[in-house]
Amino acid sequence: MTKVSTGATMSLDGYIADASHGGFEHLFQWYGNGDVEIPTATPGMTFRTSAASAEHVRALTERTGALVVGRRLFDMTNGWGGRHPMDVxxxxxTHHVPEGWDREGDSFVFVTDGIEAAIERAKTLAGDKEVGVNGGTIATQVLEAGLLDEVHVDLVPVLLGDGIPFFAGLRIAPVQLEGPVRVVQGTEVTHLAYRVRR
Amino acid sequence: MTKVSTGATMSLDGYIADASHGGFEHLFQWYGNGDVEIPTATPGMTFRTSAASAEHVRALTERTGALVVGRRLFDMTNGWGGRHPMDVxxxxxTHHVPEGWDREGDSFVFVTDGIEAAIERAKTLAGDKEVGVNGGTIATQVLEAGLLDEVHVDLVPVLLGDGIPFFAGLRIAPVQLEGPVRVVQGTEVTHLAYRVRR
Structure with a gap:
């Protein structure tokens, strides 16, 4: 079985994004607060993290064979300039294939018949590797559809006071998890992994 | 300097209470899911936790010399039947001393001139021990007043989807913390401690 996981960087008070207070710079500080370089497939984009976080990201990248994302994230990042930083x-x-893109490409595949079909497609693409799901709304839908195996939280020691919660609007709560099955302490971030209980 | 800390049991998606979904039984499961007994000062109230959580609670209880709570928590628990389970x-x-209670007793002291005065009073009562702050609203006020030194989170692997966030309505966000300075893994709970940065 191909494992399906999602992850987010989260403040200690539970927010993965915060428009009003501009807390983003605190949430994502750990991608740049170390001296171990993590190259990406995106030209000019290199992370510099603690050794522990770098090893964590390297292992995650190595395990991941394909990603599933929502249309909003694709648009926001402008299709990551043509290739995702993880190089998968x-x-x-999406409801419609965006203008100027093929339905099936090497870097992007647009699935218009729902979340189950998207996960199925990603599992095929991932081969013997794992599928990662990115974006809070899509992750919530995958969890609600019973298709999510793991939840990863990069917990950052900051209080944002307000923002978008992880799994906002979850309709099948409470969802019990198991773990943490993995704990990695980086600099100003704790990488936690949990299994979804069936 | 007397250390002032607050703590809460929190779901992985950041909620410390959840009225609508009844998630409380999941949040507080760790107080009863082990076989090490933790007696309390409340007759008939004994916790049964994992050995790790029991040691964590024992150490916390030993360190704590006095508590500061809000009037709502005092009323909700009916004054803990006369003595707090931690025996401090x-x-x-509060705005007014509740009817039937002395302003100054061995178990309870009612402070009507604000949060700074309450913390001052608790520090005196704590002697060479620490002060604990209980209740989300009061903890937020103490943090906003610059009087909080540590934040403790008992992180529970459950998603509640909705509820009352930790430090709800915080007006001085973002607040940067340091740590975790302590990580204790219990059964279905991770005890994390953070220091407030000045």
Missing amino acids: PVVVV | PVVVV
Whole structure:
């Protein structure tokens, strides 16, 4: 069985994004607060993290064979300039194939018939590797559809006071998890992994 | 300097209470899911936790010399039946001394002139021990007043989807913390401690 996981960087008070207070710079500080370089497939984009976080990201990248993302994230990042930083094929869940893009490409596959189909497609693309799901709304849908195996939280020691919660609007709560099955302490971030209980 | 800390049991998606989904039984499961008994000062109230959580609670109880709580928590628990389970004096922040209670007792002291005065009073009562602050609203006020030194989170692997966030309505965000300075893994709970940065 191909494992399906999602992850987010989260403040200690539970927010993965915060428009009003501009807390983003605190959430994502750990991508740049170390001296171990993590190259990406995106030209000019290199992370510099603690050794522990770098090893964590390297292992995650190595395990991941394909991603599933929502259309909003694809648009926001402008299709990551043509190739995702993790250098894996990305399945985009959308109502319509965006103008100027092929339905099936090496870097992006646009799936218009729902989340189950998108996960199925990503599993095929991932081969013997794992599928990662990115974006809070899509992750919530995958969890609600019973298709999510793991939840990864990069917990950052900051209080944002307000923002977008992880798994906002979850309709099948409470969802019990198991773990943490993995704990990695980086600099100003704790990488936690949990298994979804069936 | 007397250390002032607050703590809460929190779901992985950041909620410390959840009225609508009844998630409380999941949040507080760790107080009863082990076989090490933790007696309390409340007759008939004994926790049964994992050995790791029991040691964590024992150490916390030993360190704590006084508590500060809000009037709502005092009323909700009916004054803990006369004595707090931790067996320490409790300073209650309130507008009026509740009927039937002395302003100054062995178990409860009612402070009507604000949060700074309450913390001051608790520090005196704590002697060479620490002060604990209980209740989300009061903890937020103490943090906003610059009087909080540590934040403790008992992180529970459950998603509640909705509820009352930790430090809800915080007006001085973002607040940067340091740590975790302590990580204790119990059964279905991770005890994390952070220091507030000045």
